[in-house]
Amino acid sequence: MTKDKGQMAKTNDKGQITKAIEVVKRKLPEVAYKLNEPMRNHTSFKIGGAVRVMYFPESASQLTELCDILGENRITQQNLGNGSNILASDDELDLVAINTSGLSGIELVNTDDTDSQGYGEIAVEAGVLLSKLAVFACECGLTGLEFAHGIPGTVGGAVMMNAGAYDGEMKDVVSSTTAYSMKHGKYSLTAADHEFSYRHSCFSDTNDTVISTKIRLPKGDKKSIQAKMDELGARRREKQPLDLPSGGSTFKRPKDGYAAALIEQAGLKGYTIGGAQVSEKHAGFVVNRGDATFADVMAVIEHVQGVVLERFGVQLEPEIKIVE
Numbered sequence: 001m002t003k004d005k006g007q008m009a010k011t012n013d014k015g016q017i018t019k020a021i022e023v024v025k026r027k028l029p030e031v032a033y034k035l036n037e038p039m040r041n042h043t044s045f046k047i048g049g050a051v052r053v054m055y056f057p058e059s060a061s062q063l064t065e066l067c068d069i070l071g072e073n074r075i076t077q078q079n080l081g082n083g084s085n086i087l088a089s090d091d092e093l094d095l096v097a098i099n100t101s102g103l104s105g106i107e108l109v110n111t112d113d114t115d116s117q118g119y120g121e122i123a124v125e126a127g128v129l130l131s132k133l134a135v136f137a138c139e140c141g142l143t144g145l146e147f148a149h150g151i152p153g154t155v156g157g158a159v160m161m162n163a164g165a166y167d168g169e170m171k172d173v174v175s176s177t178t179a180y181s182m183k184h185g186k187y188s189l190t191a192a193d194h195e196f197s198y199r200h201s202c203f204s205d206t207n208d209t210v211i212s213t214k215i216r217l218p219k220g221d222k223k224s225i226q227a228k229m230d231e232l233g234a235r236r237r238e239k240q241p242l243d244l245p246s247g248g249s250t251f252k253r254p255k256d257g258y259a260a261a262l263i264e265q266a267g268l269k270g271y272t273i274g275g276a277q278v279s280e281k282h283a284g285f286v287v288n289r290g291d292a293t294f295a296d297v298m299a300v301i302e303h304v305q306g307v308v309l310e311r312f313g314v315q316l317e318p319e320i321k322i323v324e
Contacts, residue, residue, distance in 0.1 A: 016073055028066060031062050039083070042083045043083035044084045047087060049090045049091045051096065052096060053097070056099050057098065063180070076207050084248055089323065100125075100156055103211070109121050118219045119218050121217075122140070123214050124215060126156030133145060138229065141222050142225075145217060147164065150232055158170050163199075174194060174196075180209045265311075266311050271300065274292060275290055275296050277292075
């Protein structure tokens with residue numbers, strides 16, 4: 001379907017938010033929420049100030065009804081899964097956040113496990129971790145998701161940004177998605193409708209919410225699938241700074257070359273401001289050494305961008321999502 005591009009989550013009027021909170025309490029008393037909830041508790045960077053309210057729907061119907069109410073009250077929400085690529089400001093944020101981690105449904109939807117062409121299809125809700133989905137696919141004897149096993153995000157976020165690693169991307173496996181927009185309500189997308197490209201989809205510049213998606217995968221050998229996941233997991237542990245909080249890869253891959261290589265060649269590995277540092281293990285990651293602030297991380301990012309642009313003429317674009 002064709003739909004207008006919307007706005008990313010942004011600061012809302014305080015009065016609007018207060019009104020919306022009361023409406024949600026009245027109409028959806030079963031939906032859990034926390035007032036003045038710190039984003040740092042829900043992001044892998046362990047950074048971020050409090051949002052006005054964070055909702056925790058536990059089903060697609062709850063999520064849809066919640067989005068309906070927020071839309072009627074002209075509230076642009078901040079969608080949040082595992083928070084694995086979000087850098088949030090330390091300031092108090094006049095935002096309504098929806099944490100989709102409670103949407104955990106996952107099932108093999110083909111009655112005979114595979115269709116006539118030797119494929120299987122998995123229906124999965126937005127809050128399911130990619131690691132869990134990859135293990136489920138392996139257990140079903142379906143291959144093609146091994147690349148996703150070590151990505152720390154959820155399915156919803158992965159679809160929105162076309163997450164990928166080790167030569168695999170969500171665009172290779174997604175067959176359809178159900179989502180919600182303020183303008184159109186609940187709608188469905190075919191594979192082509194997603195407009196997937198590198199770390200981008202039709203959702204990237206909108207405030208739409210992914211509800212669920214379907215993954216289509218070919219049959220494979222379970223032992224071989226597990227062996228591939230184990231191999232990629234070992235490579236991650238060897239090369240990436242998994243022992244420190246971060247938002248994953250900080251920068252998108254430039255047109256020519258790799259961000260990490262350019263940063264290392266610029267002599268910036270280990271560069272530190274406050275508690276934020278260009279990882280000494282992998283220059284493509286900015287990590288939180290324990291007490292990093294939003295300002296620390298942003299200062300490191302901006303310094304790296306400036307030096308790489310001056311040295312190599314390459315403008316690095318953040319892969320992480322900045323919320324302020």
